[in-house]
Amino acid sequence: MTRIWLDELGRHVGEEVEVGGWVFNFRSSGKIHFIQLRDGTARVQAVCAEDNVSDDVFARCDGLALESSVRVVGAVREDARAPGGVELVVKDLEILSAALEFPIQKKEHGVDFLLDRRHLWLRSPRQEAVLKVRSAVERAIADFFDGRGFVRVDAPILTPTSPEGTTTLFQTDYFGEPAFLSQSGQLYMEAAAAAFGKVYCAGPTFRAEKSKTRRHVMEFWMIEPEVAFLDHEGNISLAEDLVSAIVSGVLARRRAELDVLERDVAALERVKPPFPRVTYDEAHKLLAAKGYDFPWGGDLGGDEQTALAEEYDTPFFVEKFPVSAKAFYMKRCEDDARLTYSIDVFAPEGYGEIVGGSCREEDLDKLIENVAAHKLPPEPLEWYLDLRRYGAVPMAGFGLGLGRTVMWICGLKHIREAIPFPRMLNRFYP
Ligand code: 4AD
Ligand code: MG
Numbered sequence: 054m055t056r057i058w059l060d061e062l063g064r065h066v067g068e069e070v071e072v073g074g075w076v077f078n079f080r081s082s083g084k085i086h087f088i089q090l091r092d093g094t095a096r097v098q099a100v101c102a103e104d105n106v107s108d109d110v111f112a113r114c115d116g117l118a119l120e121s122s123v124r125v126v127g128a129v130r131e132d133a134r135a136p137g138g139v140e141l142v143v144k145d146l147e148i149l150s151a152a153l154e155f156p157i158q159k160k161e162h163g164v165d166f167l168l169d170r171r172h173l174w175l176r177s178p179r180q181e182a183v184l185k186v187r188s189a190v191e192r193a194i195a196d197f198f199d200g201r202g203f204v205r206v207d208a209p210i211l212t213p214t215s216p217e218g219t220t221t222l223f224q225t226d227y228f229g230e231p232a233f234l235s236q237s238g239q240l241y242m243e244a245a246a247a248a249f250g251k252v253y254c255a256g257p258t259f260r261a262e263k264s265k266t267r268r269h270v271m272e273f274w275m276i277e278p279e280v281a282f283l284d285h286e287g288n289i290s291l292a293e294d295l296v297s298a299i300v301s302g303v304l305a306r307r308r309a310e311l312d313v314l315e316r317d318v319a320a321l322e323r324v325k326p327p328f329p330r331v332t333y334d335e336a337h338k339l340l341a342a343k344g345y346d347f348p349w350g351g352d353l354g355g356d357e358q359t360a361l362a363e364e365y366d367t368p369f370f371v372e373k374f375p376v377s378a379k380a381f382y383m384k385r386c387e388d389d390a391r392l393t394y395s396i397d398v399f400a401p402e403g404y405g406e407i408v409g410g411s412c413r414e415e416d417l418d419k420l421i422e423n424v425a426a427h428k429l430p431p432e433p434l435e436w437y438l439d440l441r442r443y444g445a446v447p448m449a450g451f452g453l454g455l456g457r458t459v460m461w462i463c464g465l466k467h468i469r470e471a472i473p474f475p476r477m478l479n480r481f482y483p
Contacts, residue, residue: 208238410451
């Protein structure tokens with residue numbers, strides 16, 4: 054008999070099948086044992102009745118320890134009350150591995166207790182739902198770019214450069230030379246866009262951010278499109294189209310998981326282009342009126358982001374940040390050299406920045422000036438300057454933080470649950 058997955062049981066009503074799985078709940082009336090099984094595709098009840106099985110099998114099923122792994126042969130029976138519409142009538146059950154007492158119980162646990170056991174915590178229904186949504190987000194992203202003719206190009210992880218500033222670098226030794234874990238694949242995507250036109254990368258990036266907020270981790274996945282001949286308006290359209298496609302992809306495929314998470318889907322159904330736009334200047338005035346006194350020229354901090362987000366019930370753009378708040382490669386606005394053609398997308402409901410991007414400075418001399426002004430070592434950027442020596446064109450792109458996006462779509466309080474194995478300040482175990 055070939056083993057099938059639990060989500061396939063509905064197609065085998067009336068048949069005898071073999072399944073494998075883990076026991077996530079057990080109760081017994083004495084004469085009937087109710088074994089709740091999960092295998093990652095579904096959760097199903099297996100019923101083991103004294104009259105139906107050998108004494109041996111009945112005794113084996115009694116008091117099955119939670120998270121024991123089992124192989125079951127049984128008959129598939131329709132049951133309208135069951136979540137998947139079916140249950141399994143046990144004929145035979147083999148214990149593959151009897152589990153020790155499982156440390157994660159139905160009661161409330163402290164978050165450190167759970168994070169120390171992240172490798173086991175993944176099995177709980179909420180974590181399963183979040184990570185299935187994450188997978189759907191990744192699929193929606195791949196479909197979106199495929200559908201638009203983008204080439205996926207993988208950026209390196211070990212790099213000589215620090216595109217996002219030298220204060221958040223993870224340094225390592227590369228056979229006697231300093232190397233840094235990539236903060237962003239962008240510079241490499243610019244090279245790739247000059248080769249392939251429309252490109253994106255989707256890989257891990259690293260920031261040694263000494264901030265302990267609910268939105269920051271040290272290692273996060275970033276999706277970075279880069280497009281030749283794209284301008285500021287085009288960059289805005291691309292970002293709002295991508296974010297909308299991600300949300301509709303999740304709504305189409307992962308409603309059941311959003312239900313488990315008790316997510317307000319009405320808030321997600323509102324996510325459609327165009328998104329509202331506010332300039333940095335306007336945002337600065339708006340925040341001043343709300344009593345936030347942060348200096349013009351600085352980046353928006355967590356509190357400011359949250360206060361601004363109260364104004365919107367959909368994702369929104371803040372555009373044209375000051376030169377002083379942003380990275381060396383950003384192109385200045387033609388009508389105001391204090392500003393850049395930059396964009397951030399902020400998620401509503403106080404989730405903060407999920408996208409950051411810009412048009413790129415294409416003029417070689419200005420770029421060299423910016424490198425000096427940002428006090429970046431010029432040698433590791435020589436290759437990047439070449440892109441301005443050999444056929445520079447207007448170019449734009451952005452980075453979308455995967456963890457932040459999943460956190461918002463799932464309605465999580467903290468980014469740590471949006472990542473399978475989060476790397477946080479003072480934590481990289483397990
Ligand atoms: O705004 P950032 O720093 O932009 C860049 O790195 C550009 N080079 C991207 C580009 O234009 N290709 O980061 C982009 C996004 C943020 O909006 C946020 O969603 C996420 O990456 N991010 C983080 N997520 C979790 N933890 C952190 N420490 C993050 N830092 C940035
Ligand atoms: Mg940013």
